[in-house]
Amino acid sequence: MASIFTKIINKEIPCYKVAETENCLAFLDINPNAEGHTLCIPKKEIDNLFDLDTELYSELMVFSKKVAKALKKAVPCERIAMSVIGLEVPHAHVHLIPINEMKDITFRNKKTFSEREFINITDKIKACF
Numbered sequence: 001m002a003s004i005f006t007k008i009i010n011k012e013i014p015c016y017k018v019a020e021t022e023n024c025l026a027f028l029d030i031n032p033n034a035e036g037h038t039l040c041i042p043k044k045e046i047d048n049l050f051d052l053d054t055e056l057y058s059e060l061m062v063f064s065k066k067v068a069k070a071l072k073k074a075v076p077c078e079r080i081a082m083s084v085i086g087l088e089v090p091h092a093h094v095h096l097i098p099i100n101e102m103k104d105i106t107f108r109n110k111k112t113f114s115e116r117e118f119i120n121i122t123d124k125i126k127a128c129f
Contacts, residue, residue, distance in 0.1 A: 036075035073128035
């Protein structure tokens with residue numbers, strides 16, 4: 001069965017897309033730790049990040065770096081943290097999370113945003129990409 005991320009890639013489920021290449025996609029996390037919390041994924045459905053072939057792994061990391069730089073310009077924060085956990089969705093993905101202190105990346109303090117707020121931050125990040 002296709003992962004929720006594959007359904008997003010196939011446009012079966014909508015997302016707040018911030019960037020896309022031929023092989024990678026970045027979109028806002030709908031259950032974010034912070035404003036701008038973004039997921040970067042390969043379009044090829046592979047469960048574990050370290051099972052990606054070297055070329056796709058490298059492409060995802062370079063793509064994530066570009067998205068992180070745009071995110072840093074769009075969202076006021078100390079840093080953009082990167083986390084790879086991979087337990088909730090069986091599709092390799094990188095979390096990019098604007099943080100100001102360590103507690104911002106604990107995945108315990110989720111934020112809620114309206115659709116308008118998600119659209120606004122999507123537009124801000126796209127403008128910086």
